[in-house]
Amino acid sequence: MTIIIDPQSSGISGNMIIGALVDLGADKNELEEVMKKSAKIIGEINVIFDKINKKGIDATYCHVEMLDKKSHVHYNELVDKINALNLDESIKKTSLNVFKRIAIAESKVHGKNLDEIHFHEVGASDAVADVVGSVWAYYSLNLDKEKIIGLPISVGGGQVKTAHGILPVPAPAVLEILNGLNFKGGPVSSELATPTGCAIYAELCDEINEFIPLVKAKKTGYGAGSKDFDHPNVLRIIQTEDENEDDKIDVIETNIDHLTGEEIGYLFDVIMDAGASDVSITPIIMKKNRQGSLLKVISKKSKRDEIVNLIFKETGSLGIRIAPNIHRGLAKREFIKKTYEIEGKEYEVTFKIGYVNGEIISKRPEYEDLKRIAIDSGLSLRKVKEIIHE
Known part of the structure; x- marks a missing residue:
């Protein structure tokens, strides 16, 4: 309130x-x-x-x-x-x-x-x-x-x-x-x-x-x-x-042209660990035709200041753009678990189901579950996805 x-x-x-x-x-x-x-x-x-x-x-x-x-x-x-x-x-x-x-x-x-x-x-x-x-x-x-x-x-x-x-x-x-x-x-x-x-x-x-x-x-x-x-x-x-806080996000952006690929990968991980809802890094052409990257972070307001300070610390950026209180449309989400027998062993798989107006618009198994099964069973990730076909 x-x-x-x-x-x-x-x-x-x-x-x-x-x-x-x-x-x-x-x-x-x-x-x-x-x-x-x-x-x-x-x-x-x-x-x-x-x-x-x-x-x-x-x-x-x-x-x-x-x-x-x-x-x-x-x-x-x-x-x-x-x-x-x-x-x-x-x-x-x-x-x-x-x-x-x-x-x-x-x-x-x-x-x-x-x-x-x-x-x-x-x-x-x-x-x-x-x-x-x-x-x-x-x-x-x-x-x-x-x-x-x-x-x-x-x-x-x-x-x-x-x-x-x-x-x-x-x-x-x-x-x-x-x-x-x-x-x-x-x-x-x-x-x-x-x-x-x-x-x-x-x-x-x-x-x-x-x-x-x-x-x-x-x-x-x-x-x-x-x-x-x-x-x-x-x-x-x-x-x-x-308004429902889940419907509101802050978008945090900055341009990067001085970090190595390894440093950008590390930056991606630490921002996600800090509680960002999503992180994307897009190749861009900057002024004077320099190649660079656009870092875009989606964050809840409660995490915004922590993430902004983290970006300053890790990148040395001199300016970060913040678009606060952007509203996003959200589909209703539900998580269910199903058990599958693969290569003689039972595995539990979590499915994320999305609804709009009561209709299912998506039903996808969680990647981490598929990865775990592939590693444990020795099957390819592609083969596991074929078996987990729902």
Whole structure:
């Protein structure tokens, strides 16, 4: 399964993430209790979940109301308080990773060390509730076992009022948190991406893609933002089913013009031993009319990096082409065993049978079995094939 976080139209915030995860099935009663207990390390809060409609899209809105306020909390103090919470270690660790991202961003913006950092908006009780609540919901849905893909965040535009005065959108802390990640401005003149939401997103996402990959949508959760625009102000989190991994392959290619025949043969063997699905080597004419070979490897994604590194090591190639996620048609396969008596001795032979639409399109004995019989019986391989005629 793949989970896609889509903040392309309306940005991202902590309460939008929580709303979308509740929409996906996180228990809002348990979540409310977790958020209240977590926020209490700084101050009392009230949590309300509502189903609201944003320009035609039904979404879950998580409203966190601070019942008392504290001007700020130091980063080290916040770490100690979160570590003291009665929560699973994984939830506390991930929550602290989120706050560390925020603290590092703040330290760079203000030119201070981490132990000097104190939070304003992001260290308030509602921000603690947003971070710990989002992380709790993430683990409660077992999303830590799934691949998380983030689409580029729309950060908005214009200006925003902060504890440090009027700042341009995106605010400096948001820029630091998103450093190295794809994001875009607009589509409105308003702040769409908060430091809390960006830090949660950056911590949870395994990769950032420009587009949604080839998947099958299973369920979508919508988390509503507090503002109203001409478009639905919602964050959506899409639960998907991947295409069958057996149908997808990576094709790895490189040209070779400096290896001997023996070295190419050795290369063929070590690549197959590394788990390649198939290897082919084709004679080609390269630039300046040099004779060479085209090495083409078919590999599953899980083996790709290992095989690419192996090719670099064994060939000294300066460039390897990779065509990822190529889809292939696969016939249904079945293996059956049959016993034959040859020269007074019984041999077991495995047949690979291929089906398309329920019809048998091929039925072939495995070469290794035929080779074993030929060697053992003293018959030619051709004669063994004639005897094993099915």
